Amino acid sequence: MSGETATALAQDRVIDITTTGRRTGSPSRIEIWFHRVDGRYYITGTPGRPRDWYANLVANPAFTFHLKVSATADLSATARAVTDQGERAKVFAGLLAPLREITSRPGHAPEFWIASSPLVEVTFP
Template sequence: MGPAVRAALEITPAAGTYERIVDITTVGRRTGRPRRIEIFFYRCSGRVYLCSGSSGRPVSWYANLLADPHFTFHLKHGVRADLPATASPVTDPVERRAVLAEIVADLNQPHNPGTISRPTRLEDWLDSRLMLVTFG
Protein backbone atom coordinates (compact mmCIF):
# COMPACT_ATOMS: atom_id res chain seq x y z
CA MET A 1 0.00 0.00 0.00
CA GLY A 2 1.53 3.28 -1.12
CA PRO A 3 1.87 6.40 1.04
CA ALA A 4 -1.01 8.27 -0.68
CA VAL A 5 -3.40 5.36 -0.10
CA ARG A 6 -2.23 4.97 3.49
CA ALA A 7 -2.77 8.70 4.10
CA ALA A 8 -6.30 8.50 2.61
CA LEU A 9 -7.16 5.68 5.04
CA GLU A 10 -5.63 7.39 8.04
CA ILE A 11 -8.34 10.01 8.39
CA THR A 12 -8.46 11.96 11.62
CA PRO A 13 -11.40 13.61 13.37
CA ALA A 14 -10.55 16.74 11.37
CA ALA A 15 -11.47 14.97 8.10
CA GLY A 16 -14.49 16.31 6.30
CA THR A 17 -17.44 14.44 4.88
CA TYR A 18 -15.89 14.20 1.41
CA GLU A 19 -12.80 12.36 2.72
CA ARG A 20 -14.89 9.77 4.55
CA ILE A 21 -16.98 8.59 1.60
CA VAL A 22 -15.94 5.46 -0.28
CA ASP A 23 -17.63 2.85 -2.39
CA ILE A 24 -17.61 -0.81 -1.53
CA THR A 25 -18.32 -3.71 -3.84
CA THR A 26 -19.73 -6.81 -2.16
CA VAL A 27 -21.02 -10.05 -3.62
CA GLY A 28 -24.81 -10.26 -3.48
CA ARG A 29 -25.75 -13.04 -1.08
CA ARG A 30 -28.69 -14.15 -3.24
CA THR A 31 -27.59 -13.21 -6.74
CA GLY A 32 -23.84 -13.77 -6.52
CA ARG A 33 -23.43 -10.58 -8.57
CA PRO A 34 -21.27 -7.59 -7.59
CA ARG A 35 -23.12 -4.89 -5.62
CA ARG A 36 -21.50 -1.45 -5.36
CA ILE A 37 -22.70 1.18 -2.89
CA GLU A 38 -21.46 4.44 -1.42
CA ILE A 39 -20.78 4.41 2.33
CA PHE A 40 -18.91 6.32 5.05
CA PHE A 41 -15.88 4.77 6.65
CA TYR A 42 -14.53 5.57 10.08
CA ARG A 43 -11.11 5.26 11.70
CA CYS A 44 -11.06 4.36 15.38
CA SER A 45 -8.01 3.39 17.42
CA GLY A 46 -5.98 3.05 14.23
CA ARG A 47 -8.42 0.66 12.53
CA VAL A 48 -10.92 1.14 9.68
CA TYR A 49 -14.63 0.40 10.15
CA LEU A 50 -17.84 0.46 8.15
CA CYS A 51 -20.95 1.38 10.09
CA SER A 52 -24.60 1.49 9.02
CA GLY A 53 -25.88 4.25 11.23
CA SER A 54 -28.66 4.05 13.72
CA SER A 55 -31.84 2.97 11.98
CA GLY A 56 -31.94 -0.63 13.15
CA ARG A 57 -33.21 -1.64 9.69
CA PRO A 58 -31.53 -4.47 7.78
CA VAL A 59 -28.94 -3.32 5.26
CA SER A 60 -27.87 -5.31 2.23
CA TRP A 61 -24.15 -4.50 2.40
CA TYR A 62 -23.96 -5.94 5.91
CA ALA A 63 -25.89 -9.10 5.02
CA ASN A 64 -23.72 -9.54 1.92
CA LEU A 65 -20.53 -9.27 3.99
CA LEU A 66 -21.83 -11.75 6.55
CA ALA A 67 -22.39 -14.22 3.69
CA ASP A 68 -19.04 -13.46 1.99
CA PRO A 69 -16.62 -11.20 3.91
CA HIS A 70 -14.38 -10.48 0.90
CA PHE A 71 -15.05 -7.18 -0.85
CA THR A 72 -13.43 -4.24 -2.62
CA PHE A 73 -12.93 -0.93 -0.82
CA HIS A 74 -12.86 1.87 -3.42
CA LEU A 75 -11.10 5.11 -2.52
CA LYS A 76 -12.47 7.80 -4.80
CA HIS A 77 -11.74 11.27 -3.42
CA GLY A 78 -8.24 12.63 -3.86
CA VAL A 79 -6.71 9.18 -4.18
CA ARG A 80 -8.27 6.53 -6.39
CA ALA A 81 -7.61 2.93 -5.46
CA ASP A 82 -9.47 -0.37 -5.41
CA LEU A 83 -8.34 -2.25 -2.32
CA PRO A 84 -9.08 -5.91 -1.64
CA ALA A 85 -10.48 -6.19 1.85
CA THR A 86 -12.14 -8.52 4.34
CA ALA A 87 -14.87 -7.54 6.78
CA SER A 88 -15.43 -8.93 10.27
CA PRO A 89 -18.56 -8.11 12.26
CA VAL A 90 -17.85 -6.45 15.59
CA THR A 91 -20.05 -8.38 18.00
CA ASP A 92 -18.29 -8.12 21.37
CA PRO A 93 -20.41 -5.64 23.40
CA VAL A 94 -17.44 -3.93 25.05
CA GLU A 95 -15.56 -3.51 21.77
CA ARG A 96 -18.71 -2.33 19.94
CA ARG A 97 -19.44 0.27 22.58
CA ALA A 98 -15.86 1.60 22.50
CA VAL A 99 -15.78 1.86 18.69
CA LEU A 100 -19.24 3.36 18.44
CA ALA A 101 -18.38 5.89 21.17
CA GLU A 102 -15.45 7.08 19.02
CA ILE A 103 -17.67 7.30 15.94
CA VAL A 104 -20.33 9.29 17.79
CA ALA A 105 -17.72 11.65 19.29
CA ASP A 106 -16.33 12.16 15.80
CA LEU A 107 -19.78 12.89 14.35
CA ASN A 108 -20.61 15.38 17.12
CA GLN A 109 -17.74 17.70 16.20
CA PRO A 110 -18.61 21.28 15.25
CA HIS A 111 -17.87 20.67 11.56
CA ASN A 112 -20.32 17.69 11.52
CA PRO A 113 -18.43 15.33 9.18
CA GLY A 114 -21.35 12.94 8.86
CA THR A 115 -23.90 15.66 8.03
CA ILE A 116 -26.34 14.06 10.47
CA SER A 117 -28.77 15.55 12.96
CA ARG A 118 -26.81 16.61 16.00
CA PRO A 119 -26.10 16.00 18.67
CA THR A 120 -26.23 12.28 18.15
CA ARG A 121 -26.16 9.95 21.14
CA LEU A 122 -24.25 6.73 21.62
CA GLU A 123 -27.44 4.99 22.73
CA ASP A 124 -28.93 5.70 19.31
CA TRP A 125 -26.04 3.91 17.59
CA LEU A 126 -25.79 0.73 19.66
CA ASP A 127 -27.94 -1.25 17.18
CA SER A 128 -25.75 -0.22 14.21
CA ARG A 129 -24.20 -2.78 11.92
CA LEU A 130 -20.46 -2.49 12.48
CA MET A 131 -17.69 -4.16 10.50
CA LEU A 132 -13.94 -4.09 10.98
CA VAL A 133 -12.07 -3.79 7.69
CA THR A 134 -8.80 -5.61 7.07
CA PHE A 135 -6.90 -4.85 3.89
CA GLY A 136 -4.97 -7.33 1.78
Protein backbone atom coordinates in the same frame (compact mmCIF):
# COMPACT_ATOMS: atom_id res chain seq x y z
CA MET B 1 0.64 0.35 -0.11
CA SER B 2 1.51 3.60 -1.84
CA GLY B 3 1.94 6.86 0.04
CA GLU B 4 -1.06 8.29 -1.79
CA THR B 5 -3.22 5.35 -0.65
CA ALA B 6 -1.99 5.63 2.94
CA THR B 7 -2.78 9.35 2.95
CA ALA B 8 -6.30 8.71 1.61
CA LEU B 9 -6.91 6.09 4.30
CA ALA B 10 -5.76 8.60 6.91
CA GLN B 11 -7.83 11.58 5.77
CA ASP B 12 -10.75 10.59 3.53
CA ARG B 13 -14.17 9.50 4.75
CA VAL B 14 -16.26 8.72 1.63
CA ILE B 15 -15.60 5.52 -0.31
CA ASP B 16 -17.44 2.99 -2.41
CA ILE B 17 -17.56 -0.68 -1.53
CA THR B 18 -18.33 -3.60 -3.78
CA THR B 19 -19.80 -6.59 -1.99
CA THR B 20 -20.97 -9.96 -3.28
CA GLY B 21 -24.71 -10.48 -2.99
CA ARG B 22 -25.60 -13.08 -0.39
CA ARG B 23 -28.46 -14.45 -2.51
CA THR B 24 -27.49 -13.49 -6.07
CA GLY B 25 -23.72 -13.81 -5.93
CA SER B 26 -23.62 -10.65 -8.05
CA PRO B 27 -21.44 -7.64 -7.24
CA SER B 28 -23.14 -4.65 -5.66
CA ARG B 29 -21.44 -1.26 -5.33
CA ILE B 30 -22.54 1.53 -2.98
CA GLU B 31 -21.13 4.77 -1.58
CA ILE B 32 -20.54 4.80 2.17
CA TRP B 33 -18.43 6.43 4.88
CA PHE B 34 -15.58 4.66 6.61
CA HIS B 35 -14.09 5.56 9.98
CA ARG B 36 -10.75 5.20 11.73
CA VAL B 37 -10.71 4.37 15.44
CA ASP B 38 -7.50 3.54 17.29
CA GLY B 39 -5.67 2.76 14.04
CA ARG B 40 -8.38 0.41 12.75
CA TYR B 41 -10.91 0.88 9.97
CA TYR B 42 -14.67 0.46 10.32
CA ILE B 43 -17.83 0.77 8.26
CA THR B 44 -21.19 1.38 9.88
CA GLY B 45 -24.62 2.75 9.13
CA THR B 46 -27.16 4.72 11.10
CA PRO B 47 -29.34 2.86 13.61
CA GLY B 48 -32.46 1.16 12.37
CA ARG B 49 -33.35 -0.97 9.42
CA PRO B 50 -31.24 -3.87 8.10
CA ARG B 51 -28.72 -3.06 5.36
CA ASP B 52 -28.04 -5.22 2.32
CA TRP B 53 -24.34 -4.30 2.31
CA TYR B 54 -24.01 -5.58 5.89
CA ALA B 55 -25.84 -8.85 5.17
CA ASN B 56 -23.65 -9.30 2.09
CA LEU B 57 -20.46 -8.80 4.13
CA VAL B 58 -21.59 -11.19 6.85
CA ALA B 59 -22.23 -13.86 4.20
CA ASN B 60 -19.20 -13.00 2.02
CA PRO B 61 -16.56 -11.07 4.01
CA ALA B 62 -14.20 -10.46 1.05
CA PHE B 63 -14.99 -7.18 -0.71
CA THR B 64 -13.44 -4.26 -2.59
CA PHE B 65 -12.79 -0.96 -0.81
CA HIS B 66 -12.71 1.80 -3.44
CA LEU B 67 -10.83 4.99 -2.60
CA LYS B 68 -12.14 7.87 -4.69
CA VAL B 69 -11.57 11.25 -3.03
CA SER B 70 -7.91 12.22 -2.56
CA ALA B 71 -6.64 9.07 -4.30
CA THR B 72 -8.10 6.42 -6.56
CA ALA B 73 -7.46 2.80 -5.65
CA ASP B 74 -9.37 -0.48 -5.47
CA LEU B 75 -8.23 -2.31 -2.34
CA SER B 76 -8.97 -5.93 -1.52
CA ALA B 77 -10.44 -6.04 1.96
CA THR B 78 -12.07 -8.35 4.47
CA ALA B 79 -14.92 -7.47 6.83
CA ARG B 80 -15.51 -8.81 10.31
CA ALA B 81 -18.89 -8.17 11.89
CA VAL B 82 -18.44 -6.55 15.29
CA THR B 83 -21.11 -8.14 17.48
CA ASP B 84 -19.62 -8.13 20.98
CA GLN B 85 -21.42 -5.38 22.91
CA GLY B 86 -18.31 -4.28 24.82
CA GLU B 87 -16.28 -3.98 21.62
CA ARG B 88 -19.17 -2.16 19.89
CA ALA B 89 -19.40 0.34 22.76
CA LYS B 90 -15.67 1.07 22.58
CA VAL B 91 -15.67 1.45 18.78
CA PHE B 92 -18.77 3.66 18.73
CA ALA B 93 -17.36 5.85 21.50
CA GLY B 94 -14.41 6.70 19.23
CA LEU B 95 -16.36 6.71 16.00
CA LEU B 96 -19.18 8.98 17.18
CA ALA B 97 -17.06 11.51 19.10
CA PRO B 98 -16.48 13.75 16.04
CA LEU B 99 -20.08 13.31 14.83
CA ARG B 100 -21.96 15.16 17.57
CA GLU B 101 -24.21 16.86 14.99
CA ILE B 102 -25.56 13.42 14.09
CA THR B 103 -25.78 11.90 17.57
CA SER B 104 -27.74 14.87 18.89
CA ARG B 105 -30.68 14.02 16.59
CA PRO B 106 -33.65 12.07 18.01
CA GLY B 107 -33.08 8.32 17.64
CA HIS B 108 -29.35 8.74 17.05
CA ALA B 109 -27.99 8.73 20.60
CA PRO B 110 -24.90 6.54 21.06
CA GLU B 111 -26.87 3.78 22.82
CA PHE B 112 -29.04 3.39 19.70
CA TRP B 113 -25.94 3.05 17.53
CA ILE B 114 -24.48 0.41 19.83
CA ALA B 115 -27.74 -1.54 19.93
CA SER B 116 -28.86 -1.42 16.31
CA SER B 117 -26.29 -0.17 13.82
CA PRO B 118 -24.41 -2.47 11.45
CA LEU B 119 -20.69 -2.43 12.23
CA VAL B 120 -17.78 -4.17 10.52
CA GLU B 121 -14.07 -3.91 11.02
CA VAL B 122 -12.15 -3.72 7.76
CA THR B 123 -8.73 -5.30 7.27
CA PHE B 124 -6.47 -5.18 4.23
CA PRO B 125 -4.38 -8.23 3.36
